[in-house]
Amino acid sequence: MGIQINGNTDTISALDGSWTSDSATHFTGKVSIGGTLTYEDVTNIDSVGIVTAREGVFIPDNKEIKIGNTVGTPDLKIYHSSSNNNSYIEESGSGYLIAKSNRFEVTNAAGTEALINAVQDSGVILYDGTNTARLETTSSGATVTGIAKAVSDGSAGVVLHRTFSGN
Numbered sequence: 001m002g003i004q005i006n007g008n009t010d011t012i013s014a015l016d017g018s019w020t021s022d023s024a025t026h027f028t029g030k031v032s033i034g035g036t037l038t039y040e041d042v043t044n045i046d047s048v049g050i051v052t053a054r055e056g057v058f059i060p061d062n063k064e065i066k067i068g069n070t071v072g073t074p075d076l077k078i079y080h081s082s083s084n085n086n087s088y089i090e091e092s093g094s095g096y097l098i099a100k101s102n103r104f105e106v107t108n109a110a111g112t113e114a115l116i117n118a119v120q121d122s123g124v125i126l127y128d129g130t131n132t133a134r135l136e137t138t139s140s141g142a143t144v145t146g147i148a149k150a151v152s153d154g155s156a157g158v159v160l161h162r163t164f165s166g167n
Contacts, residue, residue, distance in 0.1 A: 068093060 012021050045051070059065060061082035068075030075093030080086070091097035106116040113131050118124045123137040128146075136143045 059079070061080050064074075064077045064079040066074035066077055073092075075091065075095070076097075077088070077090045077092070079088055079090075081088065089097070102120045104116070104118040105114065107114055108129075113129060114125075114127045115129065116124070116126060123139070125133045125137075126135040128134045132145065134145050136145075
């Protein structure tokens, strides 16, 4: 005997017509859905434990993944805005947004140009968008490739020291 779930009429029934329920139906033990359960069929999933999405998770434009605190005021949101075609990771709790890694890289969307490269115990390199390193921190300071400008706001002087190597 199989069951039929009709999301349009909020009913569940046996395929052979032997029973129908239009109120809350409770299952004990394992429940398996052999097919596609779409967003038209389900409005909320409340799970105690782990939810496994074997083919990934899709969130439509202007919808958010919300983590922490409450649904109305989450600490962290990840979303895409169709109005400006931008994607966001938003930390709005009282803490910091911390990315933990021994190596952290930011590239262009295609993954073909480096923008930032930070390596534990090594340094940070900022690129100019053409894979050319422009500012690199080292154990003894920083190296600038190209022209560096210093601008004073008028309240304090700016002092630059130039070190020559070679000729």
